[in-house]
Amino acid sequence: MREHRVGTQEEFEAAREELLAQEKELTRRGDELARKRRDLPWVRVEKDYRFETASGTGSLADLFAGRSQLLVYHFMFGPPYEAGCPVCSSIADTLDPNAVHLKARDVTLICSSRAPVDRLLAYRERMGWSFDWVSAGGGDFHRDLGFQHTEEELRPFLQARFPRP
Numbered sequence: 001m002r003e004h005r006v007g008t009q010e011e012f013e014a015a016r017e018e019l020l021a022q023e024k025e026l027t028r029r030g031d032e033l034a035r036k037r038r039d040l041p042w043v044r045v046e047k048d049y050r051f052e053t054a055s056g057t058g059s060l061a062d063l064f065a066g067r068s069q070l071l072v073y074h075f076m077f078g079p080p081y082e083a084g085c086p087v088c089s090s091i092a093d094t095l096d097p098n099a100v101h102l103k104a105r106d107v108t109l110i111c112s113s114r115a116p117v118d119r120l121l122a123y124r125e126r127m128g129w130s131f132d133w134v135s136a137g138g139g140d141f142h143r144d145l146g147f148q149h150t151e152e153e154l155r156p157f158l159q160a161r162f163p164r165p
Contacts, residue, residue, distance in 0.1 A: 051134040052117040074147040077113035
């Protein structure tokens with residue numbers, strides 16, 4: 001266990017004030033990055049992406065379900081997987097109860113994966129989620145948006161040596 005320095009109340013308050021100033025700067029920087037992200041140029045979607053859904057094959061436009069905005073979470077669940085990514089599953093636990101609030105604000109939330117839709121829907125039921133989940137299957141959707149890479153593209157990342165804590 002790490003040893004902690006014991007100080008006075010005044011030392012704690014001074015250190016806390018300094019830390020608070022740094023935290024506020026970090027928040028401002030995050031807000032600025034979020035603004036820049038929102039200001040990125042939009043790109044017209046020219047491809048006819050197709051998805052397998054609970055009700056059959058649908059287009060990207062169909063996924064909006066009549067709303068003006070579509071929020072897609074790229075859930076890592078590939079064709080050979082028996083279950084979803086544990087981190088993605090944890091994130092989905094927080095996304096699911098918010099889907100109704102997004103709908104009220106003209107946003108449709110979906111998860112998109114490459115596994116067959118029947119496997120996705122079975123996992124969704126097992127986990128108790130209700131959001132819409134689609135399979136992009138063998139299409140280019142995930143690759144075109146930068147969420148699918150070849151083994152060759154990933155090799156430098158996979159072979160990198162990362163420092164351990």
